[in-house]
Amino acid sequence: MKILVSVKRVPDPYAKITPNAAGTDINRDGLQMAVNPFDEIALEEAIRLKEAGKATEVVAVSIGGAESQEQLRTALAMGADRAILVQTDEPLDAPSVARLLAAVYQREQPNLMLMGKQAIDMDENQVGQMLAAILDLPQATFASKVSVENGSALVERETDNGIETIKVSLPAIITADLRLNEPRYVALTGIVRARSKPLETLTPADLGVQPRARVRLTGVEAPPARKAGKRVNDVHELVRLLREEARVI
Amino acid sequence: MKILVLAETDGGRVSEKSLPAIAFAQQKASEFTVLAIGDALQGVETLTGYGAQAVLTVNHPALSKPLAERYAPVVAHYARQLGADAVVATTTTFSRDVLARVAGLLDAPMLSDIIALEQTDGKLVAKRPIYSANLIGAFEVEGAPVVMTVRGPAWGKPEPKGAESPVQAADAPAEIPMRSEWVSLQGGGGGRPDLTQARVVVSGGRPLKDPETFEKYIGGLADALGGAVGATRAAVDSGIAPNELQVGQTGKTVAPELYIAVAVSGSVQHLAGMKDSKVIVAINTDPEAPIFQVADYGLVADLYQVVPELTELLKNSKG
Ligand SMILES: Cc1cc2nc3c(=O)[nH]c(=O)nc-3n(C[C@H](O)[C@H](O)[C@H](O)COP(=O)(O)OP(=O)(O)OC[C@H]3O[C@@H](n4cnc5c(N)ncnc54)[C@H](O)[C@@H]3O)c2cc1C
Ligand SMILES: Nc1ncnc2c1ncn2[C@@H]1O[C@H](COP(=O)(O)O)[C@@H](O)[C@H]1O
Numbered sequence: 404m405k406i407l408v409s410v411k412r413v414p415d416p417y418a419k420i421t422p423n424a425a426g427t428d429i430n431r432d433g434l435q436m437a438v439n440p441f442d443e444i445a446l447e448e449a450i451r452l453k454e455a456g457k458a459t460e461v462v463a464v465s466i467g468g469a470e471s472q473e474q475l476r477t478a479l480a481m482g483a484d485r486a487i488l489v490q491t492d493e494p495l496d497a498p499s500v501a502r503l504l505a506a507v508y509q510r511e512q513p514n515l516m517l518m519g520k521q522a523i524d525m526d527e528n529q530v531g532q533m534l535a536a537i538l539d540l541p542q543a544t545f546a547s548k549v550s551v552e553n554g555s556a557l558v559e560r561e562t563d564n565g566i567e568t569i570k571v572s573l574p575a576i577i578t579a580d581l582r583l584n585e586p587r588y589v590a591l592t593g594i595v596r597a598r599s600k601p602l603e604t605l606t607p608a609d610l611g612v613q614p615r616a617r618v619r620l621t622g623v624e625a626p627p628a629r630k631a632g633k634r635v636n637d638v639h640e641l642v643r644l645l646r647e648e649a650r651v652i
Numbered sequence: 653m654k655i656l657v658l659a660e661t662d663g664g665r666v667s668e669k670s671l672p673a674i675a676f677a678q679q680k681a682s683e684f685t686v687l688a689i690g691d692a693l694q695g696v697e698t699l700t701g702y703g704a705q706a707v708l709t710v711n712h713p714a715l716s717k718p719l720a721e722r723y724a725p726v727v728a729h730y731a732r733q734l735g736a737d738a739v740v741a742t743t744t745t746f747s748r749d750v751l752a753r754v755a756g757l758l759d760a761p762m763l764s765d766i767i768a769l770e771q772t773d774g775k776l777v778a779k780r781p782i783y784s785a786n787l788i789g790a791f792e793v794e795g796a797p798v799v800m801t802v803r804g805p806a807w808g809k810p811e812p813k814g815a816e817s818p819v820q821a822a823d824a825p826a827e828i829p830m831r832s833e834w835v836s837l838q839g840g841g842g843g844r845p846d847l848t849q850a851r852v853v854v855s856g857g858r859p860l861k862d863p864e865t866f867e868k869y870i871g872g873l874a875d876a877l878g879g880a881v882g883a884t885r886a887a888v889d890s891g892i893a894p895n896e897l898q899v900g901q902t903g904k905t906v907a908p909e910l911y912i913a914v915a916v917s918g919s920v921q922h923l924a925g926m927k928d929s930k931v932i933v934a935i936n937t938d939p940e941a942p943i944f945q946v947a948d949y950g951l952v953a954d955l956y957q958v959v960p961e962l963t964e965l966l967k968n969s970k971g
């Protein structure tokens with residue numbers, strides 16, 4: 404079984420994000436970049452399936468500028484067998500990314516695609532579902548447990564109403580939630596070995612896709628700040644203020 | 653703008669979570685239709701008092717559980733048939749799952765979790781939280797239809813309109829894809845108000861130790877206020893609270909009248925889900941905890957001492 408995993412280059416989740424001076428985008432100077440945490444989890448799951456003898460090959464794919472090679476090298480160091488960069492500097496929206504990933508999927512013909520439920524830069528949570536629609540495949544989003552058995556996957560999903568279990572026939576698109584697993588640390592030997600693993604570069608034209616973003620970020624601002632509150636000394640004062648000042652109880 | 657609102661259902665029953673999307677449609681649509689999907693759906697009449705052109709209901713045994721693979725083609729079909737300019741639902745795991753697939757089927761651009769929408773010179777500009785709600789982004793979108801999920805707390809409740817919208821039974825598509833199957837659902841309920849709808853939310857963090865302690869202190873305080881219970885991711889990850897109670901970037905977004913954070917440090921990811929609450933109270937032993945920066949009322953104290961006191965005080969003064 405072959406597994407395809409998508410990997411997006413995003414700002415480090417713990418980096419401080421601020422608007423740029425013009426308010427058109429974020430300040431990218433010296434910003435630390437990383438593999439999207441949800442994609443790291445998807446990749447970890449794929450590697451574990453390979454280690455368990457359920458998968459034979461794990462292929463990582465990223466779409467973006469040449470600098471996304473860095474994140475693909477991390478994916479290779481974690482344990483992916485090879486990587487594909489669809490290199491483009493064009494602005495992309497979720498449908499464009501989904502169409503490019505669909506083209507890579509068609510070329511690779513995997514039995515399963517694992518990906519993050521959302522990229523933590525734009526927090527859209529769209530690409531996996533769009534990809535499943537384009538490829539006409541079943542989907543299992545927000546996975547917190549995946550078991551692969553006889554051509555299907557039993558998936559526990561984190562929903563607002565609790566943990567839902569669904570069964571999807573393979574091939575399918577599965578998107579990872581945070582509790583699916585804890586990704587491993589990349590060992591030094593992995594980093595060295597990753598240098599000799601294949602990383603192929605394609606262009607959108609190679610895939611016969613011309614991406615065009617219909618959703619474009621035009622401005623960035625800080626959300627309204629809350630005004631500083633006050634300290635209270637005990638629960639009596641708290642209850643009195645909630646009742647008389649805030650009038651919420 | 654002609655809007656198709658997808659009502660949230662669990663396949664059997666219409667949920668009140670749909671209301672913010674209806675409020676959005678009341679404000680932004682020239683006319684709107686509500687679509688509810690399921691099998692022997694209950695509660696459809698709760699959608700008829702808000703001025704929708706019609707409430708379409710699609711009932712079919714294969715639609716008895718909300719599987720995106722089965723629901724999305726139904727939504728896409730009626731979006732096309734109505735010539736909708738926008739397909740909208742309140743942001744929830746249900747709508748994220750179904751509507752992004754609808755966007756894929758319609759080859760439509762999509763905006764997730766929007767908090768504002770303006771139409772100027774034929775251009776649509778939406779605002780939505782990005783980077784874990786650290787920033788607000790403005791997005792220009794072209795093309796129709798546009799698929800949108802709208803952030804519940806930003807749109808609130810719809811205005812009741814006198815005229816009743818007609819309920820119309822509509823057909824399910826001839827072929828429903830059957831490659832995904834529903835197996836089970838664990839959790840939910842508990843008799844407390846729904847976290848995303850509640851007027852009061854009491855949340856607890858990792859120091860609550862175990863499920864019994866969490867229930868006793870956080871559940872007890874929530875019950876004294878008739879409120880819902882929330883939790884941090886750290887509390888959920890340590891098995892202290894069930895998943896569906898998680899508030900934050902990767903959990904639920906809430907904006908109650910009163911949010912009480914007990915032993916919650918106030919990480920950006922947690923704040924992302926609750927900082928639009930009207931009044932925030934923080935109880936924490938660490939005077940430097942970041943939660944105090946967003947709290948209207950801060951009490952530096954040990955939860956094990958003050959939460960029982962507070963719970964008693966509220967119970968007694970109520971009686
Ligand atoms: C990609 C990503 C997504 C995330 N999404 C979320 C999310 O959706 N929601 C979320 O909550 N977190 C999320 N997190 C985790 C988040 O970063 C924090 O780790 C988490 O919110 C911390 O939870 P906590 O406040 O319960 O625990 P801690 O950080 O351990 O804080 C406990 C607090 O309790 C106080 N305390 C200790 N003992 C007592 C006592 N006896 N009485 C009173 N106060 C006491 C301490 O002073 C401290 O401030 C996410 C993280 C990442 C990387
Ligand atoms: N540029 C990209 N390159 C590779 N994968 C991507 C890209 N953008 C999005 N994805 C994948 O799609 C998932 C969902 O992203 P999103 O819908 O943008 O929140 C991410 O977790 C990634 O796996």
